[in-house]
Amino acid sequence: MWEYSDKVKDHFLNPRNVGKIDNPDGVGEVGSLACGDALKLFLKLDEAKERIVDAKFQTFGCASAIASSSALTEMIKGLTLDEAEKVTNEDIADFLGDLPKEKMHCSVMGREALEAAIANYRGVTLPMAEGEVVCECFGVTDLEIKRAIEESHLRTVEEVTNFTKAGGGCGKCEDRLQELIDEVRHADRPKPIPMSGPKRMTNIQKIKKIEDVLEREVRPTLKKDGGDIELIDVDGDFVIVSLRGACGSCAKSQTTLKEYVEKKLREQVLETLIVEESKA
Amino acid sequence: MIKSDDVIYMDNNATTMVAPEVVETMMPYFSELYGNPSSMHTFGGQVGKEVATARQRVAELLCADPSEIIFTSCGTESDSTAILSALQAQSDKRHIVTTRVEHPAVKNLCESLDSLTGHKHRVTQLHVESDGTIDLKRFEDSLQDDTAIVSVMWANNETGVIFPVEEMAEIAKSRGILFHTDAVQAVGKIPIDLSKATGIDFLSLSGHKLHAPKGVGVLYVRKGTPYAPFVIGGHQEHGRRGGTENVTSIIGLGKACELATRHIKKENTTVRALRDKLENGLLKTIPNAILNGHKTQRLPNTANISFEYVEGEAILLHMDRFNICASSGSACTSGSLEPSHVLRAMGVPFTAAHGSIRFSLSVYNNEDEIDFVLEKMPGIIANLREMSPFWHNR
Numbered sequence: 187m188w189e190y191s192d193k194v195k196d197h198f199l200n201p202r203n204v205g206k207i208d209n210p211d212g213v214g215e216v217g218s219l220a221c222g223d224a225l226k227l228f229l230k231l232d233e234a235k236e237r238i239v240d241a242k243f244q245t246f247g248c249a250s251a252i253a254s255s256s257a258l259t260e261m262i263k264g265l266t267l268d269e270a271e272k273v274t275n276e277d278i279a280d281f282l283g284d285l286p287k288e289k290m291h292c293s294v295m296g297r298e299a300l301e302a303a304i305a306n307y308r309g310v311t312l313p314m315a316e317g318e319v320v321c322e323c324f325g326v327t328d329l330e331i332k333r334a335i336e337e338s339h340l341r342t343v344e345e346v347t348n349f350t351k352a353g354g355g356c357g358k359c360e361d362r363l364q365e366l367i368d369e370v371r372h373a374d375r376p377k378p379i380p381m382s383g384p385k386r387m388t389n390i391q392k393i394k395k396i397e398d399v400l401e402r403e404v405r406p407t408l409k410k411d412g413g414d415i416e417l418i419d420v421d422g423d424f425v426i427v428s429l430r431g432a433c434g435s436c437a438k439s440q441t442t443l444k445e446y447v448e449k450k451l452r453e454q455v456l457e458t459l460i461v462e463e464s465k466a
Numbered sequence: 467m468i469k470s471d472d473v474i475y476m477d478n479n480a481t482t483m484v485a486p487e488v489v490e491t492m493m494p495y496f497s498e499l500y501g502n503p504s505s506m507h508t509f510g511g512q513v514g515k516e517v518a519t520a521r522q523r524v525a526e527l528l529c530a531d532p533s534e535i536i537f538t539s540c541g542t543e544s545d546s547t548a549i550l551s552a553l554q555a556q557s558d559k560r561h562i563v564t565t566r567v568e569h570p571a572v573k574n575l576c577e578s579l580d581s582l583t584g585h586k587h588r589v590t591q592l593h594v595e596s597d598g599t600i601d602l603k604r605f606e607d608s609l610q611d612d613t614a615i616v617s618v619m620w621a622n623n624e625t626g627v628i629f630p631v632e633e634m635a636e637i638a639k640s641r642g643i644l645f646h647t648d649a650v651q652a653v654g655k656i657p658i659d660l661s662k663a664t665g666i667d668f669l670s671l672s673g674h675k676l677h678a679p680k681g682v683g684v685l686y687v688r689k690g691t692p693y694a695p696f697v698i699g700g701h702q703e704h705g706r707r708g709g710t711e712n713v714t715s716i717i718g719l720g721k722a723c724e725l726a727t728r729h730i731k732k733e734n735t736t737v738r739a740l741r742d743k744l745e746n747g748l749l750k751t752i753p754n755a756i757l758n759g760h761k762t763q764r765l766p767n768t769a770n771i772s773f774e775y776v777e778g779e780a781i782l783l784h785m786d787r788f789n790i791c792a793s794s795g796s797a798c799t800s801g802s803l804e805p806s807h808v809l810r811a812m813g814v815p816f817t818a819a820h821g822s823i824r825f826s827l828s829v830y831n832n833e834d835e836i837d838f839v840l841e842k843m844p845g846i847i848a849n850l851r852e853m854s855p856f857w858h859n860r
Contacts, residue, residue: 204853219856220816222777222797226855244855248779252853354803
């Protein structure tokens with residue numbers, strides 16, 4: 187059973203502003219039956235078309251989806267469109283006194299419905315919908331995911347799933363989600379090994395190829411300078427090696443590793459490999 | 467009459483109340499007769515005798531021999547033991563047949579075999595029909611020369627659909643293939659006769675599903691079946707399952723099995739009638755309500771009904787206000803973001819899968835409770851549908 191705050195329970199059991207608005211100024215619709223939750227938000231503006239005078243919703247979903255919808259309508263009534271645009275999913279979660287982390291996507295859905303309704307009033311298309319669909323199970327685009335990573339400071343694929351649902355179905359897009367996290371966070375983590383396509387090789391094949399390149403090309407070159415190299419481990423894309431002999435004490439050993447060893451391995455084995463020196 | 471603080475418990479496929487007679491039978495073994503059945507002294511030895519009686523009672527419920535009963539800690543342990551034992555005993559066989567609708571205890575185990583055994587295995591997960599049943603021909607075709615074991619549940623926990631495991635086991639036997647059945651949901655609800663179902667080599671059951679406590683289970687292993695223990699330790703259970711016996715719970719399980727033997731008729735008459743009343747009532751009074759699973763080839767206590775265009779967690783939490791306990795196969799209750807793997811395997815459309823509610827009864831339910839649920843459910847569903855955009859646009 188989820189640990190819902192009293193406020194979530196209250197807004198779920200006694201939802202405010204359920205229903206439709208006749209001749210609304212803006213309507214925002216997000217989610218789908220397949221996804222398990224959906225929200226349709228109706229906005230009515232004042233005569234100057236500046237301020238939201240009424241908001242109503244229809245929601246299909248769990249308790250936190252209904253509570254988030256109810257909270258959203260309460261929060262935006264009386265706001266100008268400019269003010270409403272600044273409402274984030276975190277604001278909705280805060281209003282409800284927090285949501286379980288697995289349910290954060292419900293607050294994200296609220297915010298997206300609000301944006302969709304405002305865009306609908308203004309007659310513009312939301313840029314978010316135009317991104318590349320990353321998660322096919324739940325139809326989430328890269329732009330939506332990137333924004334969630336940025337705004338909610340997400341660090342792991344699991345967090346991205348909690349907030350956007352992306353990756354919560356078949357899980358095929360998890361590698362892509364990690365890439366997006368890396369992209370947003372400017373982390374220079376290696377790209378994961380693609381699970382399909384011509385470059386795919388088993389770990390054993392990879393290790394054998396690495397050994398082969400080291401033996402055939404790298405070692406003879408290093409030996410000329412009185413050095414040597416030993417393969418310690420291969421962990422995903424990380425190739426852990428130990429430099430021996432003259433190389434071990436050479437000030438330029440890092441350059442040798444990156445400029446020479448890594449380059450050779452990338453050319454001949456896998457372009458995503460990263461060579462590191464054993465810390466042991 | 468239902469009082470406001472009465473709990474209406476209709477989630478017996480999740481767990482059951484420990485029967486008062488079971489509790490009573492167990493009580494002396496906590497602080498009076500607390501001896502270890504392995505001890506040499508009379509004080510411990512007398513407990514050993516009670517464990518033997520419990521074993522006898524379990525065997526009677528299954529029409530098996532007491533020597534074929536191994537006490538474990540739960541249904542999951544029994545499942546793991548059976549499947550891994552079969553693979554260990556036939557290391558040259560690398561194929562397993564199971565279904566897409568197994569309990570995670572079997573499903574996830576079969577998906578993790580490679581890392582557990584260090585060998586590559588091929589797992590065939592049999593498809594089910596839209597009513598949750600299995601096609602015997604398709605099953606037969608799935609068997610291969612190196613099939614080590616077939617593991618098929620006797621009855622499905624979510625829909626209650628009963629599989630023809632006796633026939634399937636017979637087919638497997640004719641091909642020299644071991645057969646395991648996870649009978650956690652079936653034992654105590656439908657008659658099981660292992661003296662006749664001779665193709666079944668392993669059967670798992672769980673105490674807490676039949677009014678015994680949590681933390682005790684049984685693995686039935688037919689005499690002569692190759693076997694390797696999973697929990698390795700002392701000589702308990704004739705060296706087939708190490709670890710000091712969970713004496714009190716085993717004695718409780720023995721009593722629960724005795725009660726189950728007595729109640730099996732009631733399960734199939736009284737409980738079935740209550741279930742039918744509940745099911746027919748809900749389907750009649752609530753529009754767009756759909757029964758999931760075969761109408762008759764089903765456990766007498768289970769009704770899995772989808773209420774289209776509404777979501778299961780929301781339904782359950784509204785039911786919770788009236789102290790009505792049930793389960794849902796919706797995404798939000800499964801701990802993942804997708805609805806139940808069982809309903810998806812059956813091809814239940816999304817309009818229905820997210821709004822599925824499982825009612826599972828026991829001999830402790832009564833007609834007042836059924837009437838109460840029938841009175842409350844239409845309002846709950848109507849209230850949520852009033853809120854659902856899909857209900858208005860259907």
